Amino acid sequence: MASVLRRPFAITVALKQVPKASSTGLRAFHTTPLKRSANFISKPVAPSFSKSHNVFRATFRRTYMQQTPSIASNSQALRQRLLYGAGIFGATLVGINLIFNRETREDGGMPPFERSYLNDTFLHTGLGIGIIGVAARTLHMNGWSYRLMATNPWIVLGVGLVGSIGTMYGCMATSPENYVQKYALWGAFNVTQAMLLSPLMFMQPALLARAGLYTVGMMGSIAFVGATAKQEKYLYLGGPLLAGVAIVALSGLAPLVVPATAARTLMWTENIWLYGGLAVFGGFTLYDVQKVLHHARLAERGVIKKDPVNESISLELDFINIFVRMVQILGMNQRKK
Known part of the structure; x- marks a missing residue:
């Protein structure tokens, strides 16, 4: 049920992201008045060669002096943004780790089987997002x-629900030993998300790149906390999160x-x-990260089968939902400027 609510409702936001065409250039072209000299009609004067030469030199000097600070200011602004982003990411990681990760694992660290299972899950998550x-x-x-x-939003929503949920549950119901069907349904699920x-x-590509970077930073810091926290510490969040995602979906x-x-x-x-x-x-x-580690312990004891593909689907849904919201927030801030 949680997987049903966690993905398809990003469609309504994705369909509203088309930017409006700007007509600033045309408007400025037609409204800018032509500057005329007062002596142009009544008293034309032919400029001398020395005066033209001085005007040319002054123009070149003025243009050169104006462009250099612009390039320097752009590079300085870029460095400041990178420093601010690194500082925010570091402060977020430290803050989350101090607040939510006060009780660390008591088994001396992550066992090799859990580490391998978690790495396989992250690998499939990255491949799916790619x-x-x-x-x-x-x-x-x-x-x-x-x-x-150009299609009716209700039709898109209905077809998207059928395609997304159908391929997702088909992949989850397929045994991990049936590689061909498993990865075929997993690929169809990813293509369905791409279509939506x-x-x-x-x-703008720059805005999408920033949203992707912020999403990776947010999920990476939270995943670090989930991987290093005490075993099964946050598994109780399933019920409250399901109620929260229902409210968000509505x-x-x-x-x-x-x-x-x-x-x-x-x-x-x-x-x-x-x-x-x-x-x-x-x-x-x-x-989800703590659930992956819990399933790794169950798979090691032989209770369930090892299936990193199914685990990656949940993390892909988290990434998609966070990324869509990051794109919308950055787009709103850009329009305000």
């Missing part, structure tokens, strides 16, 4: 995003049923969708 990114870019270049944007997320490619569907005149209600639902969703899926990342 497949989604490449497939979304390819579909966007082939015009899929335009056709998807391809409209995000309308956004807030994501609010723009489809709430009239546009209820601006205050839509503002609150959007905040719940964005910031409440970040908190909920950050908690799911913590829960």
Whole structure:
């Protein structure tokens, strides 16, 4: 049930990410008045060669002196952003570790089997996210995003639910020993996510790269806490997180049923969708990492089969939901500037 609620409702946000075409250049071209000299018509004067030479030198000197500080200021701003990002990431990692990870493991560290199982899960998660990114870019270049944007949102939501949930549960129900069917359904699941997320490619590549970097930093710091925390410390979060994701999912569907005149209600639902969703899926990342380690211990005792593909699906859903919200938050901040 949690997997059903955790992914498909990102569609409603993905379909709203198309930026409006700007007409600033045309407007500035047509409204800029032409500057005329007062003596142009009544008293034309032919400039001398020495005066033209001085004007040329002054123009060149002025342009040269104006461009140099601009390049220096851009490089300085880039360094400041990198330093700020590194500082925020480091402070977040230390803060989360101090607040949520006061009780560390009591077994002397992570056993080799758990470490191997967790590494396999992270490897499949990275491969799945890479497949989604490449497939979304390819579909966007082939015009899929335009056709998807022109389709009725309810049809997209219905078909997306069927395709996403069908391939996901088909992959989870397949035995890990059946490699061909297992990875075929897993690949179909990733392609389905790419089909639904391809409209995000309308956004600027720099904005998408920043959102991806922030998502990796957020999930990486939380996963570190989950991997080094006491065994089964955060497995109790499953129930509260399921209730939270239900609220977030309903807030994501609010723009489809709430009239546009209820601006205050839509503002609150959007905040719940964005910031409440970040908190909920950050908690799911913590829960999923500890669940992976719990399943590793069960697989080592022979209770269940080792299946990192199924484990990676949950982390992929966490990444997608956090990434979509990061993109929307960065897009809103860019429009405010």
